[in-house]
Amino acid sequence: MIETIGLESVPKDQQNTPWYRFAIIQIAIAANAGNFLVPALAVLEGGLSFWAGIISTCIGALLGFLFVSYLSLPGARLGIPAQYAIRTMLGVQGARYLSSPIRSITSLYWFSVQTIGGTYVIQQLIIRISGKEIPFLLFSIPLSILMVVLAIIGFDAVKKATSYFLPLLLIGEGTIIYLYFTTNDMQGSWLTLANSSTSISWPSFFFFASLAFVQYVSGVSASADMTRYAKTPTHGFWGLLVGNGIGFFITAFIGCASAFLYQDINPYVSSSEQTQSPIFIAIITLTAIISMVSINISNAYTGGYSLLNTFSRLTRVQSAVLFGTVGVILSGFPDLVNEAESYISLLGGLIIPISAVITSDYLIVKRIYLNEQALAQLTKTSSINPWAMFHIIFGGILYFLLPDAWSPGFITFIIVAFLYPLIMKGKTWGA
Secondary structure (H helix, E strand, O other): OOOOOOOOOOOHHHOOEOHHHHHHHHHHHHOOOOOOHHHHHHHHOOOOOHHHHHHHHHHHHHHHHHHHHHOOHHHHHHOOOHHHHOHHHHHHHHHHHHHHHHHHHHHHHHHHHHHHHHHHHHHHHHHHHHOOOOOHHHHHHHHHHHHHHHHHHOHHHHHHHHHHHHHHHHHHHHHHHHHHHHOOOOOOOHHHHHOOOOOOOHHHHHHHHHHHHHHHHHHHHOOHHHHOOEOOHHHHHHHHHHHHHHHHHHHHHHHHHHHHHHOOOOHHHHHHOOOOOHHHHHHHHHHHHHHHHHHHHHHHHHHHHHHHHHOOOOOHHHHHHHHHHHHHHHHOOHHHHHHOHHHHHHHHHHHHHHHHHHHHHHHHHOOOOOOHHHHHHHHOOOOOOHHHHHHHHHHHHHHHHOOHHHOHHHHHHHHHHHHHHHHHOOOOOOO
């Protein structure tokens, strides 16, 4: 049955999803080629040991996940999607024409990047198995269509797909770890990791913790899309936090192991190179496919709601179809997506201050509760929070002025999240 509920509240009788279902979803979408990157770079470029890389990135990610769980509460309490709830923080104009378009564009970009990157990995693994190179479009287009169709069907499809996928993913991830720790060469053994240096470069430790935080805290603008179906707010909150925490630990463990043992940022590639067994290579290939499908179902599902918040006259299905159509087309043009990378990075200068504003607004200004005055903003079509817009612009300028070595995303988030509640004390908007 196709989900048709759009921006309106989910009926109470459909808010019945327990916490472990959310945990399953988050664990299933955690380990993928994009998410391995920061833990692997913490070892390769940050010079951190295996365990230091894991601990560093887990600390940063868990802090981000904590905020993500808190911002899921409006969805669980009111049954509304994330970008619609953000209208109470930025105003209708701010949410429809700033945060939602940015979320839609970045979701489209990452949908395409995950599909393209996953297809390249699958191509290489199939060459290992068969010796034949399969045309790129033969994989990218059907896979992207499959992911879009599941997202169009809706939340039930996301729940069922990830429930089926998780056991297969765990088998695949277990296979990768098995290959790492049973490889007979001098470098690839558990003993190498166990005896790795315990000394820590604290600047690198905090830098990569901050990168992990920045990567995941942007989820505050989408987490309520899932938890609007939660049995209770507590189920939604803890389901996301537990699932994200477990999923990221697995991701960081595998990513850091790949980097430390084999100096490779992609565990699917590094693990497949440790074996000639067609069975093991096939398992790794299947794991790469399933991980890509899992994360992109989530990208397409939440991206469709962001688009719906901007184009409110569409139905949920229409917005999902529109998002999916563009996503499928982009997935067939890797060169176009690669050229868009610099433009997407510019949007990062707005994503971080937007995340800081909505986090501090909900947690500090609104004290984790949307009162009647706040809810009245949902339908005031001309409303805008000028103080939020000022801090977003200020944060964007600060983000681009700070040198990369200072982790500009993290510093920008902290400064904006600190200043915004101070400025908002005693002020109102949208009256």
